[in-house]
Amino acid sequence: MDYLYDSSFEGFLTCIYYSYSREKADGIFPEAFYQPSLMTRSHVVVTNPEYADRVYRAIEERLAEDSIRHIYYAFLAEAPNKENIMLDYLRLGFRMGAKIDSYHTHPQVQPLHNISRKVGIEVHRFLGLLRFADNGRFLHARLAPDHNILSLLANHFAERLRNERWVIEDEKRKLAVVYDGKSGARGHKGSSWYIICLDDLLNYATIEEDPYQELWKLYFNKIAIESRRNPRLQTQFVPKRYRKNLVEFEPLLYMGDKQE
Amino acid sequence: MAKLAVLAGAAKYDVSCASSGVSRGNQGGIGSTKQCGICHAWSEDGRCISLLKILQSNDCIYDCRYCANRRSNDIPRASFSAREIADLTMQFYRRNYIEGLFLSAAVEKSPDYTMEKIILALSLLRKTYRFHGYIHVKIIPGADPALIQQAGLLADRMSVNIEQPSEQSLRLMAPQKSLPMLYSPMAQVRDEIIVNQEDRKKLRHTPRFVPGGQSTQMIIGATQDTDLTILKTTAGLYDTFGLKRVYYSAYVPVNQDSNLPALATAPPLLREHRLYQSDWLLRYYHFQVDEIVGPAHANLETDIDPKMAWALRHPEFFPLEINRASYEELLRVPGIGVKSAQRIMRQRRLAALSADEFKKMGVAHKRAQFFVTCKGVYSGAKPFDPVVVRNILAPKPRATQLSLF
Numbered sequence: 001m002d003y004l005y006d007s008s009f010e011g012f013l014t015c016i017y018y019s020y021s022r023e024k025a026d027g028i029f030p031e032a033f034y035q036p037s038l039m040t041r042s043h044v045v046v047t048n049p050e051y052a053d054r055v056y057r058a059i060e061e062r063l064a065e066d067s068i069r070h071i072y073y074a075f076l077a078e079a080p081n082k083e084n085i086m087l088d089y090l091r092l093g094f095r096m097g098a099k100i101d102s103y104h105t106h107p108q109v110q111p112l113h114n115i116s117r118k119v120g121i122e123v124h125r126f127l128g129l130l131r132f133a134d135n136g137r138f139l140h141a142r143l144a145p146d147h148n149i150l151s152l153l154a155n156h157f158a159e160r161l162r163n164e165r166w167v168i169e170d171e172k173r174k175l176a177v178v179y180d181g182k183s184g185a186r187g188h189k190g191s192s193w194y195i196i197c198l199d200d201l202l203n204y205a206t207i208e209e210d211p212y213q214e215l216w217k218l219y220f221n222k223i224a225i226e227s228r229r230n231p232r233l234q235t236q237f238v239p240k241r242y243r244k245n246l247v248e249f250e251p252l253l254y255m256g257d258k259q260e
Numbered sequence: 261m262a263k264l265a266v267l268a269g270a271a272k273y274d275v276s277c278a279s280s281g282v283s284r285g286n287q288g289g290i291g292s293t294k295q296c297g298i299c300h301a302w303s304e305d306g307r308c309i310s311l312l313k314i315l316q317s318n319d320c321i322y323d324c325r326y327c328a329n330r331r332s333n334d335i336p337r338a339s340f341s342a343r344e345i346a347d348l349t350m351q352f353y354r355r356n357y358i359e360g361l362f363l364s365a366a367v368e369k370s371p372d373y374t375m376e377k378i379i380l381a382l383s384l385l386r387k388t389y390r391f392h393g394y395i396h397v398k399i400i401p402g403a404d405p406a407l408i409q410q411a412g413l414l415a416d417r418m419s420v421n422i423e424q425p426s427e428q429s430l431r432l433m434a435p436q437k438s439l440p441m442l443y444s445p446m447a448q449v450r451d452e453i454i455v456n457q458e459d460r461k462k463l464r465h466t467p468r469f470v471p472g473g474q475s476t477q478m479i480i481g482a483t484q485d486t487d488l489t490i491l492k493t494t495a496g497l498y499d500t501f502g503l504k505r506v507y508y509s510a511y512v513p514v515n516q517d518s519n520l521p522a523l524a525t526a527p528p529l530l531r532e533h534r535l536y537q538s539d540w541l542l543r544y545y546h547f548q549v550d551e552i553v554g555p556a557h558a559n560l561e562t563d564i565d566p567k568m569a570w571a572l573r574h575p576e577f578f579p580l581e582i583n584r585a586s587y588e589e590l591l592r593v594p595g596i597g598v599k600s601a602q603r604i605m606r607q608r609r610l611a612a613l614s615a616d617e618f619k620k621m622g623v624a625h626k627r628a629q630f631f632v633t634c635k636g637v638y639s640g641a642k643p644f645d646p647v648v649v650r651n652i653l654a655p656k657p658r659a660t661q662l663s664l665f
Contacts, residue, residue, distance in 0.1 A: 104620075128301070129301070130356050132356050163290065215352075216352060228527060230306040234302045237302040
């Protein structure tokens, strides 16, 4: 039996619930992209928050300390067939318990660790590579990450820029995190930021009047040591695909004095 | 604008960039720090930009031979006011360009005068602007201990650059400085960190003193010092002063001087890289200096890394059975790092590792294969012989285009 779900995390967890309580799942697929086959039957699962919650707590209680994080990170990954990698991992996890994350090379563990790690790396990268511009009303950042990481960035900035109003836009997925500049990170006093779907990207995003962008570009150019130039190394750390949204890679208007 | 160009350009030879070691939430105001540190950008030389690294002033009373800002150089001089530094830091930080501030300074008028100006900028940031991001500040050697203490309560990390690994080189390069003069503030900060940690056990709200610890930097290749001298000094600094990091900076010739490499000399980047690898062996791999370099081999080999060099000098240690070796022994195997060693330790508790599983552990199998057995099976491509292994792993001389004539 193939279970089809609505692409939400709760939906996925509901499928896991049915796989154990009703009929074993052969596979889990997002309904929107499912290709029916003659060999297997399929069933569209209606997301049930209560069932999802029970599975969530079971993962927390019975698997390893990091398992729920790995599962959630993998869910946010842009990886074909991620649902079935997660299913494989959970199946083994409910048998092995807390030991599962020590079994690094197991074919039901390693693929999940790999995609979860990719997401984790990208999150850490964007904690640094995100650029806000001040448009006079709020701080605005735009990015095009490989994975759907907005929800993993929000807490960090809600803590750090607690008194600022900011918006972070994912231009690939047309999603945005909005923070009101008041309440701090989640978990302090309830929810403080929320994710919205955008019909269109915000268009007053690019403003030329932010004088600090020029200063930053100047600093960025001045800090490099000429005789150590190493663009290959730079590309390892800042892949070209990220540079579109990084102000320091735009041409510099003013070069300071050209002594050096 | 022009000021920023001068004072950022003047600060770029300081290599420390870490924003790590302190975990602090936002205590009202703006900013936080993360234990792991965050890099925000990478400049064209491939080095990370984590902190806004600027000099408060490049107007120096000293005349150190290796330094671009020495008194006898005819270069544009500039200085920032405390408010300019604080504003720039805040505005860069809000836009997530940086993780915090790295404030250094040329010694202007006197050490005390310079240190006072630094404190002014830091207290404006911390107290008036309520900035809780990362601050790394240079200690000006010779400044009043009371001023150093005051700065330490505002900063996350402090550093004094010793620049030269031996008293002799220092005297040659920086005639107005001496090692005792550089070591005394280090000792002061070390002692105050210990006292502060004790105080904080009794009274939780005692303000923290330099929670990110101290670091220092040495210039590589400006003088004749060997890697042995450099690494001995490094280990001494870790032991004596409890430093968090020692940085190495391949010397970029900026001044014409008979005692220095010529201006066109390329910075010794590979040597710098090998020194960093050795530094890692000291800090994370339980190596001692005399295992890495010794009187017979006072300089590191360039074509293989220092851990491989050690392994090839000690064939009696290998091959190692990975299912029985201790953690410390695993770390000695070329190709196994801290993470893969930990993974091996964890997984072999469940079942003995086969050669296939070992390959998938995230080790550099190309190197590790010659040094291990898995369940007693050796699966290196060639039998273990230091000469053979060296030939396989050392970089091949690059084929050059033959001249037509």
